[in-house]
Amino acid sequence: MYENNDPKTLTYVGKSALRKDVGDKLTGKAMYVSDMKLPGxxxxxxxxxxxxxxxxxxxxxxxxxxxxxxxxxxxxxxxxxxxxxxxxxxxxxxxxxxxxxxxxxxxxxxxxxxxxxxxxxxxxxxxxxxQPVLNHMDAMKEDAVLVHPDLGSYEYLESSFTPVPNTNIANWTKLRKGDVEKGFKESAYIVEREYDNPSVQHVPMETHVAIVQWGPRDTVTIWTSAQSPFTVRNLFCHTFSLPLGKVRVIVPAVGGGFGGKAGIHLEPLVACLSRKAGGLPVKFQATREEEFSLLPCRSALTYRIKTGVSLEGKILAQKMEMFWDAGAYADYAVNVTRASGYSASGPYEIPNAWVDAYTVYTNKPYGTAYRGFGHVEFHWGVERHMDLIAKIIGIDPLEFRKKNALRPGSITLTGEKITAHTGNVIACMDAVAKSIKYGKLTAAEKRREAETGKKIGKGIALLQKAPAMPSNTATAAVIKMNSDASVTVNIGLTEIGQGSTTALAQIVAERLGFDLDKVYVKLEKDTESDPYDWQTVASKGLLMSGNACILACEDMLRKGYAVASHILKAGVEDLAHDGERIYVKHDEENSISWQKIAVGYAYPDGESIGGPLIGVGSYIAQGLSNLDKQTGQGKPALDWTFGAHGIICEVDPVTGEYAVRKIASAFDVGKVVNPSLLRGQIVGGMLQGLGTAVCEGYIYDEAGHLLNPSFTDNKIPTSRDLPMEIETIAVESSQIDGPYGARGVAEHPMISVAPALGNAIQSAVDADLLHMPIRAEDVWRAMHNHHPIDNWITKTPTGSCRSDPAARRHTPDAAISP
Missing domain, CATH: 3.90.1170.50 (Aldehyde oxidase/xanthine dehydrogenase, a/b hammerhead)
Structure with a gap:
C-alpha cells in the first residue's frame, strides 16, 4: 500500500509547500459563517x-x-x-x-x-x-451539594464511562498495573506532592457561530463553525429524534477551534428558534465575553502524585489521583478524564501503577476538549514531579528521565508494548538538551548574568500523547479526476488552521505522481456530499485521512489502468504512469494521456469505454480496544507522538520577573510531510502553551461570578511575547501504518511548555512552583517561602520522615492577590 519512504525518492512529501488556503484567507475571499447572511x-x-x-x-x-x-x-x-x-x-x-x-x-x-x-x-x-459548589475538591466530599441529583437517570456511553450516582462524579476512570503497594515497599524513596492549574479559555479568533433553518417536513440545514460536521449532525439527530438524512451540516472556513468547537453547542438552540419563527433562518454569534462563560472552557485539574524510587533512581511504583473540574456539564470532560487516565505517567515506564481519575461536577462553566486533551494539565504535574524526585535522590533531572523513559520493550500503563516504530522520546530529549546546552552556562550567559544581575536557568520537560477516540473511529476520502486531469479531493476532516488541506494534497500528489498544483482539496465540508469523518480532534487527521487518501488514489489508479490496458492493448501489470499519461513500461511511446480518459475515453469510431475516474478510500483505526473498567488495561492508542521542550529562562532574583530567552522543541513525527507547516504548528502550539504557563486562567469570586471574562483581564500571549530564540526539531522514527511513515503532531507542541518553564525558573532561583499560571509574584513568593524538601518525602533509605503533601496546596481558580 505504501510507497518507498526514502526521502530521495519523494517529490512532495518532506518538502515545504505553500498552504493551499493561503490566498483565499489573506485576500478575504474565504467565507466564514460569520460572513453569511441569508434571505429573511x-x-x-x-x-x-x-x-x-x-x-x-x-x-x-x-x-x-x-x-x-x-x-x-x-x-x-x-x-x-x-x-x-x-x-x-x-x-x-x-x-x-x-x-x-x-x-x-x-x-x-x-x-x-x-x-x-x-x-x-x-x-x-x-x-x-x-450556595454554589465552586471547588472540585469540595465537590468530592460526602456532604457536598449535588450539582446533578438526577445523574443516575441520565443516558450515557456505558462502554467507556462510569458516572457515580448520588455524587458529583460524572466519570471515574481506574487503572491498575502490577502491585503498587509492593512497589512502594521495595522503594528506597517515596515522594508525594500535589499540583494544580485553573480553567482556561480557547479564544479562537472566530467565536462560535451558527445559522440554522428548520425547513418543511423537518428538514434542517445547519451552517456552523464547528470542528466536526458529522458529530454535529449525529448528536443533533439524536436530540431531536430525526433521521440523519433530514439534517445537513455545512462547515465553511473555520477561524480556529482548539477543541472548543468539537461536539455540539449553539446549533440545537438556534434550530429551536428557527422552528418557533416559522422556519426562517436564525443566526447566533457569541461575543468574546460569551466565549468565556456561556460556552465551554478547559477543565481545571488537581493532581496528586506519589512515587516510589529505588536507590539507583528507577521508578518502582506510582499512585496518581486526578481531580478534573468538569464544571456544570460533562461534555468532553469525561473523555479528557479517560484519556488522562491511560497517559497519567507521562512518557515513563512505571512497572506498578495505580490511577484514579475523576470528572467532578461544579457550578462553573463546563469543561471540554482543549488542544492537548488534558495532557497540558497533567504533564505540568508529572514533569515538575520528575525534577523534584531527581533533586531529592541527588541525580541530574535529565539522567533521571533517561533512566525511566519509555523505550523499545517498555510496557505502557495500559499494557501496550513500545517498539522501535512507536517513537523515540529519548532522542527528542537529547535534541533539546543539546540545543539549549543543558547542564551548564555558556561564557556569554555567565557574562549576561554578571552584567544584568539576573539569573539564567535551564529546564527540560518531556511529553507524550495518543489520539483519544473510540475503537471504531473511521474516515474516508473521495478523489475525482476532472477533464483537465486535475483532481479534487473530498474528505470530512475539517481545516481549522492546522494545514490539513495542504498536507493531504501533498500526500495525494506524491501517491499519484501528479503536479501538486493539479491537486485540489475541498475546504468547505458538507455532510450531504462529503464522505464521513468522525471528528477533527485527537491529532489523528494526518494519519487516518492520509491513509484514506492513499487508498483512494490507489483505487483511482486501478480504474485508470484498467481503462488504459484496453486502449493500449497491454496487461495492467505492464503499465506505469507519470503526471501526464499512462504508458507501457517496455514501450513508452505507447501511451494515453490522463486527460483523454479522465471522464471516459472515446475511440476514433465513436465507441466509448470507462467513465469518470473516481477513487474511494476508507480507513478505520485498527487494533484498538475498550479499556477494562476495573484495571484500565487494553489498547487505546492508535499511535504515540513523543516530544520534549528545553527552555532557557532569565529571572530577576529580587522581583521574580522573568523572560524566556530560548525554547527548543523536538517531536518524533514519524515523517515530516511539510517542514514549514510543522514549524508553524510547533511555534503556534508553543506560544499557546506559554499562555497557559504565564498568564491565562479563570478567576472567580466566592459567589461563582467569573471576574475575568475578557481580554482586558484574561490576557493571552501575542507575537510580541515570542521567545527571543526558537528552535524546532523533527525526529523521524517511521510510523509503519502512517502515510509515508507520518504521525500527528497538532496538539503536542502545547504540552509540557509550562513544566519546562517551571523547571528552568527553579534551576535559576530555586523557586519551587506547584501552580500555573506562573506570574512574577508567584516566583517572588516561591523564592521567599521555601519549604524543607523533606515536606514531600514519606520514605528515605534510612526510614520514614515527616510529611504533609497538602501543606502547599493551592486552590484552583483562586483570586490572585495584588
Missing amino acids: MLYAQVKKSPHARARIVHIDTAKAEALPGVRAVLTGDDLSYRIGLYIVDKNILAKGEVRHYGEAVAAVAATSLEIARKAVDLIEVEYEVM
Missing part, C-alpha cells in the same frame, strides 16, 4: 444567568414578545430536549435551575441584532439564589 435571516441573543447556582422561580417574557421585530422567544420550559456528547445531562436552555454563571435561561430571535439585544434586556427572571 433573524438574529438571536440569549439571556444569561448572573448567578452560579439558583432556582428559576419565574421568567416573564411578555415585554420581549411584544417588542416589534421579535419573531421568537424561548425559555427552558418550552423545550423538552437534553443534549450531551457522552452523558446527556444538559438542557438546551436552563430548566428549573441554573448551574453556572453565564448559562442561558432564555433566547430570542429578531429581525436585527439590536432588537434582539433589547428584547433580551426586557426579559425578567426571578431567581432564588443558592
Whole structure:
C-alpha cells in the first residue's frame, strides 16, 4: 500500500509547500459563517444567568414578545430536549435551575441584532439564589451539594464511562498495573506532592457561530463553525429524534477551534428558534465575553502524585489521583478524564501503577476538549514531579528521565508494548538538551548574568500523547479526476488552521505522481456530499485521512489502468504512469494521456469505454480496544507522538520577573510531510502553551461570578511575547501504518511548555512552583517561602520522615492577590 519512504525518492512529501488556503484567507475571499447572511435571516441573543447556582422561580417574557421585530422567544420550559456528547445531562436552555454563571435561561430571535439585544434586556427572571459548589475538591466530599441529583437517570456511553450516582462524579476512570503497594515497599524513596492549574479559555479568533433553518417536513440545514460536521449532525439527530438524512451540516472556513468547537453547542438552540419563527433562518454569534462563560472552557485539574524510587533512581511504583473540574456539564470532560487516565505517567515506564481519575461536577462553566486533551494539565504535574524526585535522590533531572523513559520493550500503563516504530522520546530529549546546552552556562550567559544581575536557568520537560477516540473511529476520502486531469479531493476532516488541506494534497500528489498544483482539496465540508469523518480532534487527521487518501488514489489508479490496458492493448501489470499519461513500461511511446480518459475515453469510431475516474478510500483505526473498567488495561492508542521542550529562562532574583530567552522543541513525527507547516504548528502550539504557563486562567469570586471574562483581564500571549530564540526539531522514527511513515503532531507542541518553564525558573532561583499560571509574584513568593524538601518525602533509605503533601496546596481558580 505504501510507497518507498526514502526521502530521495519523494517529490512532495518532506518538502515545504505553500498552504493551499493561503490566498483565499489573506485576500478575504474565504467565507466564514460569520460572513453569511441569508434571505429573511433573524438574529438571536440569549439571556444569561448572573448567578452560579439558583432556582428559576419565574421568567416573564411578555415585554420581549411584544417588542416589534421579535419573531421568537424561548425559555427552558418550552423545550423538552437534553443534549450531551457522552452523558446527556444538559438542557438546551436552563430548566428549573441554573448551574453556572453565564448559562442561558432564555433566547430570542429578531429581525436585527439590536432588537434582539433589547428584547433580551426586557426579559425578567426571578431567581432564588443558592450556595454554589465552586471547588472540585469540595465537590468530592460526602456532604457536598449535588450539582446533578438526577445523574443516575441520565443516558450515557456505558462502554467507556462510569458516572457515580448520588455524587458529583460524572466519570471515574481506574487503572491498575502490577502491585503498587509492593512497589512502594521495595522503594528506597517515596515522594508525594500535589499540583494544580485553573480553567482556561480557547479564544479562537472566530467565536462560535451558527445559522440554522428548520425547513418543511423537518428538514434542517445547519451552517456552523464547528470542528466536526458529522458529530454535529449525529448528536443533533439524536436530540431531536430525526433521521440523519433530514439534517445537513455545512462547515465553511473555520477561524480556529482548539477543541472548543468539537461536539455540539449553539446549533440545537438556534434550530429551536428557527422552528418557533416559522422556519426562517436564525443566526447566533457569541461575543468574546460569551466565549468565556456561556460556552465551554478547559477543565481545571488537581493532581496528586506519589512515587516510589529505588536507590539507583528507577521508578518502582506510582499512585496518581486526578481531580478534573468538569464544571456544570460533562461534555468532553469525561473523555479528557479517560484519556488522562491511560497517559497519567507521562512518557515513563512505571512497572506498578495505580490511577484514579475523576470528572467532578461544579457550578462553573463546563469543561471540554482543549488542544492537548488534558495532557497540558497533567504533564505540568508529572514533569515538575520528575525534577523534584531527581533533586531529592541527588541525580541530574535529565539522567533521571533517561533512566525511566519509555523505550523499545517498555510496557505502557495500559499494557501496550513500545517498539522501535512507536517513537523515540529519548532522542527528542537529547535534541533539546543539546540545543539549549543543558547542564551548564555558556561564557556569554555567565557574562549576561554578571552584567544584568539576573539569573539564567535551564529546564527540560518531556511529553507524550495518543489520539483519544473510540475503537471504531473511521474516515474516508473521495478523489475525482476532472477533464483537465486535475483532481479534487473530498474528505470530512475539517481545516481549522492546522494545514490539513495542504498536507493531504501533498500526500495525494506524491501517491499519484501528479503536479501538486493539479491537486485540489475541498475546504468547505458538507455532510450531504462529503464522505464521513468522525471528528477533527485527537491529532489523528494526518494519519487516518492520509491513509484514506492513499487508498483512494490507489483505487483511482486501478480504474485508470484498467481503462488504459484496453486502449493500449497491454496487461495492467505492464503499465506505469507519470503526471501526464499512462504508458507501457517496455514501450513508452505507447501511451494515453490522463486527460483523454479522465471522464471516459472515446475511440476514433465513436465507441466509448470507462467513465469518470473516481477513487474511494476508507480507513478505520485498527487494533484498538475498550479499556477494562476495573484495571484500565487494553489498547487505546492508535499511535504515540513523543516530544520534549528545553527552555532557557532569565529571572530577576529580587522581583521574580522573568523572560524566556530560548525554547527548543523536538517531536518524533514519524515523517515530516511539510517542514514549514510543522514549524508553524510547533511555534503556534508553543506560544499557546506559554499562555497557559504565564498568564491565562479563570478567576472567580466566592459567589461563582467569573471576574475575568475578557481580554482586558484574561490576557493571552501575542507575537510580541515570542521567545527571543526558537528552535524546532523533527525526529523521524517511521510510523509503519502512517502515510509515508507520518504521525500527528497538532496538539503536542502545547504540552509540557509550562513544566519546562517551571523547571528552568527553579534551576535559576530555586523557586519551587506547584501552580500555573506562573506570574512574577508567584516566583517572588516561591523564592521567599521555601519549604524543607523533606515536606514531600514519606520514605528515605534510612526510614520514614515527616510529611504533609497538602501543606502547599493551592486552590484552583483562586483570586490572585495584588
